[in-house]
Amino acid sequence: MSRLFLRIWLWFWLAMILLGTALFIAQRQWADDAMPGMSYRDRLVHVLGRAGVEILQGSGEQALLRWRRDLEQDLSGRLYLFDPHGKEFTGQHIPEHVQNRLTRRSDPANAQRRREGGRLVVAELGKGYRAVAFFPPRSKHRLFLPLWLRALIAVTVTGLVCLALARWLTHPVRVVRDASRRLANGELSVRIAGSIRRRDELGALAQDFDRMAEHLERLMSAQTRLLRDVSHELRSPLARLQVALALARRESGPRAIEALDRIAREADRLNELIGQVLALARYESGDIAPRELPLNLAEVTARVVQDAGFEARLRKRCVRLVAPLFAPCVGDAGLLLSALENVVRNAVRHTAPDTEVTVTIARQGGNWQVTVRDCGPGVPEADLERLFQPFVRIGEARDRDSGGYGLGLAIAHRAITLHGGRIGATNVRGGLAITIDLPARRPDQRTDIR
C-alpha cells in the first residue's frame, strides 16, 4: 500500500469520525438546551393532559371523551387520564402490561422499562391528576442497538467509504508512476489511458502521459530506423566493394597486395560493424521476443569458445573454458550465442599476446554466472558503467586497431537483459572481467540447441 493512499485514507477517515462526533455532541447539547430534563413527548403529554383536565372541568365528561378520541387518531399512542384517586376517568380499559408497568414504575430501582417495547410517558398534572400516554413500538423488527455498536458501525462504514475514496484518488497516481518507471526502463510502448478512464484532471494527465510516451517512441524508433536503414543501404556498396576488391587482387601485381589486404581488412571491419548495428537495432526495436526453450548454457558457451578460439589462435592467444557439463537454463540460444560471442571476441581482441581468455560458468544461487576474463589493460573505473553503451571508446590510449568496444557489449547487454539477466564489468588483477548472470532453470525436458 502506498504512503499517499494510506495518508488520504486515514486523514479522510479521521475527519469523518471527528465530524460525526461533533454532530452527535452538538445535537445532544441542543436537545438538552431546549427541554431541560424533559423530552418532547413528556412535555407534550403534560400539556395535553392539562388540556384534558380543563376540558373535563369546563365542558364535562362527554366533551373530554370526544376530545380524547380525536386526539388519539392524531397521536400514534393512547392517552389515559387519572383523577387524584388513581381512577381512569375516560372510562378506557387499561391493558394489563400498561398497568404492570405503571405499578412497577413507582419502584425506582427498575430501570428496564424502556426495553419492554413501546414507551410509557407519565406526566404529573398537579392536584393529583396524572396523564399517562402509551406509545406502542413502531415496528417489531426495529433493532435496538446500543450506542457503542452504532458508533462502531458508523466508524466502519465511513472507513470503507474513505478507503474507496482514497483508492479512487490514488489509483491513477500509481498507474502513472508505474508507467513512468517502465518508460524510464526503455519500455516505450507503455500506455495508460486505457486503465484510467475518467473525465477529470487525472484522466487528462493519463492522456498527456500517453501523448508524451507516443512522441518518445516515435523519436526513438525514428532514430533506430535511421540507423538501420543507413546500415542496410551501406551493405550494397560494401558487397560491390568486396567483389571489386577481389577483381583488383587478380589484376594487380604483387606491389599492391599490402594495400589491398588493408582495404580487405577495413571492408571486413565495416561489414562487422554494419552487422552489429543491425543486430542492435533489431534487439532495441523490441520486434524480437526471445524464444523460451530449454537449453544447455554450457553447450552454447562451448560453441562460442570453440569459434573464438579459432580466431584467437590466429592472433597467438587462446580461450579456455571452465564449466560444468550441464548448465540448464531457458532462453533463446541464438540470442545468447550472439551475446556470448560478442563478449568473448571482445576479450580476445583486448587480451595481451600469448595470454589466455578464461571463460567460467558457475552456479551462483539461482543464477548461472558466466565470467569472461581477459589479460588486457582493463578499463578505467569511471568508464566501467559506460562500457555497455553503444559506440563508447574507452580511454584515448586504447589501441585503435583493437576496434574499441564498439557495439559488441551493447548487443550483449541488450540480449542478456531480454533474458532477464544482468551483465556487468569489473577490473580484476591484470585484466577485465565481464560477468553475466542468467536465471538458472530446471527444465524437465532434454536440452538441445535449436
Next chain:
Amino acid sequence: MIRLLIVDDDHELTEMLTEYLAAEDFSVSAIHNGPDGLTVARSGSYDLIVLDVMLPGLDGFAVLRGLRPHTDTPVLMLTARGDDIDTIVGLELGADDYLPKPFNPRLLVARLRALLRRRRESGTESAYSRLQVDNIVLDPAARRVTCDGAPVELTSAEFEVLAVLLRAVGHPVSRENISREALGRPLQPFDRSVDMHVSNLRRKLGAWPDGQTRIETIRGAGYQYLRHA
C-alpha cells in the same frame, strides 16, 4: 563451363560478379527481378542458382517456393547479414546453402563448388547403400526418406546431414565432419548452417512419443543419432 544463374537486383554487383566468376570457369546469366528470375530458373538449364532474398516484384523466398516443385537445381541464397530469421526460412524452404551478404567472392566460389561436388556425388553411384535405423529408412538411390513408411520432405542438404548421422548411428559426429561430408566444405567460425540443418531435421522427423530425441547435441563434439531405447 558451369552454368550459373544469379538473381539479384544490383546491376553493378552482378556485372562484377560475372567478370570475377568467368575467370573461375562459370558462365553467368544475371536476372534483376523476381518474376523473370523464376521464369528463367524454371527452364532448368542451369547447374546452380544464386538467389538474393531482397528482390523487386517477388522476393527470394517466393521465387524459391515457386521453383522447388519444378527443379532441384542447387540454390544458394544470399541473405541479409545478421538476419537469422531469413536464414532459417530460406533453409526450410529448400535452399541448399546460404551466404550472408556482403560476402567475400572467394567464399562464394568455394560454396558453389561444394554444392556442385555434392550434387555430382549424389547423382552418380551412391557412396553408401540404403540405411535403416528404427523406423527411419533412407534410400540414397531414390533420395527418399521415410518415417514409418510415410515420406519425409527434406532438402538435399538435410538429406546429406541425416545420411552422415545415420551412418554413424550411436556415435557422435563433429560439426566439422558433418560440414565436410554433408555440405562438402570445411566448417567456418560462426558458421551455423550445420546447426540449422540439424534443427530442421529434428523438427521434420519429430521426437519419439516418449520424448526421446533422435538427434542429440554432444557438447564440444557435435551431434549424435540415437537408437530408440
